[in-house]
Amino acid sequence: MYCSPLSPALASGNSTLVLVGHPNVGKSVLFHRLTGTYVNVSNYPGTTVEAARAAARFDRAASLLDTPGVLALPSRSDDERATMRALLNENLRLIVQVGDAKSLRRTLNLTALLAELGVPLVLALNMADEARARGVAIDTAALSEGLATPVVSTVATGGEGITALTDTLASARVPAPLLRYDDEIEQAIETVAALLAESAPHPHLAARGLAILLLGRDSEVERWIKTQAAGGEILARIHGLAPLTGPDSLPARLARERGRAAAALARTVTRQDAAPDRTLSLLFGKIAVHPLWGWPLLLAVLYAIYLFVGDFGAGVLVGLMEEKFFAGILNPGITDFVRTHLGQGWLADMLVGEYGLWTMGMTYALALILPIVTTFFLAFGVLEDSGYFSRLSVIANRAFAFLGLNGRAVLPMVLGLGCVTMATLTTRILHTPRERLITTFLLALAIPCSAQLGVVLGVLGGISFSAAALWGLCIVLILLFTGWLSGRLVKGHRIPLVTELPPMRMPVMGNVLKKTAGRLKWYLAEVIPLFLLGTFIMFALDRLGALPWVIEAGKPLVTGWLGLPPEASAAFVMGFLRRDFGATGLFILGSQLNALQAVVGMFTLTLFVPCIASVMMIVKEQGIRIAALMLAIIMPTAFFVGGLLNHFLRFAGF
């Protein structure tokens, strides 16, 4: 029986419903189900980094908010602070707590805190399918009675329980508190709550809940209280109440008592039955992190990616698109059309000439780059959804420790092989500014994106396997060396890795396709304007007769130090816009380059400036000073190391 009074929040027509829960429990899938708006879903903890908002399907006047996962509250990490901010600032009608049905204890631990906020709450126990597969049976009716608010079991990916969930939203109540803390703590809570209620009442959160958060030293709530008139005074009073650090600190005691209450309630409503067989998923999960077998599996995965992206994407698809479709059919037709209507003037040249916006810019973007990134994003999506990446972070942890990072950085680094710009954005999943800085730097310097990788392997692979292998070896060495160096130079400590390993799952194809489509849209919107701009600059330089001048100016560096033909200067100019664009520029020179020149050229270009888009992303994420500093380091380094390689290879008689 639900008998708590209708909360003021519900009555006054507040309009935001917020999804809150642990990382990787299915909040984003549920968000998609409830709003029809797709946000990034990933089987890797911590991938929702910004709150997303959309109108709810069942009530167009209400908006639904998807928040980053919280491991626990009071908030400690950036993600948790973002979620706390949403709770503090949103016009909350309702909290939908999304929990993992197979770890009810952990879920209720969070409920124990959310229940005190004075906001109606519904608990969605998601992943009910996985709980069933493990023989976990939860008595939702009993749990709902215990919490005095609806509890619904759901399978977000399969759409199970979604209607039941939306139907119960109307009967959501402020949950019954799960526990009374011990007397001493209760007294502290009451004191602080009274202070808050009197001199800093929050528009919709209960004073008691805020008091518990403040006593637990939630930095976001502290920030909020400082904006209140009596804030400083209240904070000073709180700090005088109890010891705030050490194993017997107030935050630790609060957390411990919530943990006990959650465990007790979970035990009374859970039954553990014998589990049916799920050997395959377990076996895969086990092999993936096995100290020995993990490596062959990784190689097999890499090989499969190579076959799909390198062979099929960069080979078959590019062949079809570029040679058969664009060069064979489309471009002659378009060229004819333009020439007949515009004649032979500069305008026609600009569109379909040697440096034509269509014949060079769009053709590169659509025929060369698009097939490669499409196949890459598909492969990446499948791996991401399967749960392999978090296991890869276990295997790769030691190597990343060498770079001063931890295995979590594996996701942005691998994504960087697809698109460095996107990967730079993804560094947000890392936990400390230090890790973000190092990863961003390594991405900018030494990770070739798929488009570039495709072109590089196309050129070098065409020369010989050893040329391609040599290039790869040099890149890995640079990566290790600069990573090692920055791990030592960047201030701060390396954080040891502690991570959850979500179960291996069969990738949901619809999910993978949607995610790939989203990434492609983002990618094309970024790439096409830059390719067109780049082509136009090349065209203008050519027209103005400046290209020879550029080539002349770059001669000492490009010809003398790097040992490349003078025309390669143009490729470096193009490389400013996008590295793959520059690589394509070298590609055109292909036949004029010998093996040594090709390796040195591609190597230097890989290290050379990250593309404009990723520079802008670095500015956005790290600030202009850091971005400028990175460029100031990267450009000279690229030419310096490239030259060293040139001289070394000549000396070694390559």
Next chain:
Amino acid sequence: MIARTVRIRLTGTPTGHRVRLAEFGEEIDPLQREQLIAYGLTAQQTLTVLQQRPMTVILCEHMELALEHWVAHHIWVEEETRKPG
């Protein structure tokens, strides 16, 4: 009678063994301690060690957790003893 139980390090626990969490060493800083508790590692919780290399992987209820050796080294556990009867 209460038998004295021996505390061992989580890193010293053979693969496949079930142990009970005793406490976190002083070396684990408060933030990391909170993180571990949030993952469900509370005193007396039963854990199964799945592997020790390249990282310590444990099963806590139905969740697999990977811990770097430095962290696992400072987690003290007790071997699970069968209840009489």
